[in-house]
Amino acid sequence: MTEKAPGYRIHKFPKTRIASNDVCSVGLEKHHIPALLEIDVTEAREKIRVYKRKKGRISFTAWLVKTIALTIRDYDLVAAYHTGKRKLVVFSDINVGLAVEKEINGQRVPMPLLIEKVPERSLESITLQINDARNQEIMEKDVVLQRKSTITERLYFMLPGFLRRTVWRFMLKHPRMAFARMGNVAVTSVGMIGRANGWFIPISVHPACFGIGKISKKPVVVDDKIEIREVLNLTVLLDHDVVDGALMARFTSALTNNIEKGAGL
Numbered sequence: 001m002t003e004k005a006p007g008y009r010i011h012k013f014p015k016t017r018i019a020s021n022d023v024c025s026v027g028l029e030k031h032h033i034p035a036l037l038e039i040d041v042t043e044a045r046e047k048i049r050v051y052k053r054k055k056g057r058i059s060f061t062a063w064l065v066k067t068i069a070l071t072i073r074d075y076d077l078v079a080a081y082h083t084g085k086r087k088l089v090v091f092s093d094i095n096v097g098l099a100v101e102k103e104i105n106g107q108r109v110p111m112p113l114l115i116e117k118v119p120e121r122s123l124e125s126i127t128l129q130i131n132d133a134r135n136q137e138i139m140e141k142d143v144v145l146q147r148k149s150t151i152t153e154r155l156y157f158m159l160p161g162f163l164r165r166t167v168w169r170f171m172l173k174h175p176r177m178a179f180a181r182m183g184n185v186a187v188t189s190v191g192m193i194g195r196a197n198g199w200f201i202p203i204s205v206h207p208a209c210f211g212i213g214k215i216s217k218k219p220v221v222v223d224d225k226i227e228i229r230e231v232l233n234l235t236v237l238l239d240h241d242v243v244d245g246a247l248m249a250r251f252t253s254a255l256t257n258n259i260e261k262g263a264g265l
Contacts, residue, residue, distance in 0.1 A: 015157045016109050022161070026168040027203040032237040033245070035252050036199045040220055042230045044262035051123075051265050061098075061212065062127040063265065065187055068210055069094040069118035071258050072185065075251040079184040079208045081175035082241045089175040093117050095183030097206065099190065100133045110190070114183055123264070172205060187212065199233045207242055211235035232259070 044063070051058060072079050072094055080088040096118050099110040113133045115126060156164060171178045186206040202211045213233030220229040236255070238248050 014109050016111060018157055018164070020110065022164050022168055023205055024203045025165055026172070027205045030205065031240040032204070032209070033240050033248060034201050035236040035238075035248065036201075037232075037234045037236060037252060037256060038218075039232045039234055039256050039259050040229050041215060041232045041259060044259060044265065045215075045230055047262035047265035056124050057127060058123040059127045059130065061189055062123055062130055064212060064259070065096055065098065065115065066118055066121065066123060066126060067258050067263050068187065068255065069096060069185065070263065071251065071255045072208065073119050074254065075247065077247060078238050078243050078251050079206075080242050081172070081178060081184065081207055082239060083173060083175055088242060089179075091175075091179055091184055094119055094185060095179065096185045096187055097183045098130065099186075099188040100130065101190070110188070112182065114181075116183070168205060178205075182206065184208070186210070197233070199235050201235055202237065204237055207239045209237040211237075234259075 045060065048058065048060060048063060076090050076094075077088065079094060080090040083089055093116065096115045098113045098115055100113045101108050101110055111133075113130070115121070115129060118126065156167060159167070171181065182205075184207055186202070186204045186209040188202050188210075189212040190200070197214055197216050199213050200211050202209055211234070213235065215230050215232050217228050218231045219226050220231065221227075222229070236248075236252055238251070243251075
């Protein structure tokens with residue numbers, strides 16, 4: 001909604017932006033370490049094209065979400081919630097919160113979509129869930145996708161800012177509550193929109209967060225020869241209260257290898 005006045009206009013954003021602002025405020029309190037990766041996805045993209053021709057419709061985002069989850073399954077501490085002074089809560093499942101861009105009153109805003117038990121899901125079912133969420137019609141009163149907003153969720157937006165942020169801090173201190181509502185991994189692909197070639201560093205309250213950037217063609221050394229390859233810019237955020245640098249290095253190395261080889265395709 002926009003109110004016009006001489007010399008300026010007042011732009012009113014949807015309710016979901018309020019939650020995004022609260023996440024940013026609380027997320028800045030976490031000790032995330034960012035890793036900016038360049039990953040050669042030439043082989044993976046070709047395998048996806050072959051998969052589409054021979055097996056079924058899948059998307060690059062759906063495959064990347066599952067590859068991230070499968071890698072985390074082997075390094076499950078990276079998605080653990082820190083609680084108390086010396087405890088980590090490591091969940092058996094990997095549930096991914098994906099930001100899906102939706103249009104509300106002519107404005108495009110991110111909406112949360114929870115993809116549960118990702119390692120056990122097929123690529124087709126993940127693709128379908130993402131596409132259904134993107135195509136779903138929503139109203140301004142909606143604050144979540146693929147289910148009706150609860151009374152509690154609607155009341156949240158009526159609270160003053162400090163109380164809304166207190167709700168987030170309370171939830172993060174109770175990992176089972178946080179996991180049920182937003183999973184233990186966040187993925188956002190806003191970096192794929194537009195033509196900007198680079199990385200973006202998201203802000204998140206999740207233990208692990210992944211920012212999918214743009215895929216661009218770059219010269220890469222392959223077998224001592226320079227080739228033009230498709231390269232993905234990927235940002236990885238891991239909570240330093242949960243993992244140290246050595247584990248982060250091993251995890252990002254394994255993730256890079258799985259993505260470059262087109263794991264699961």
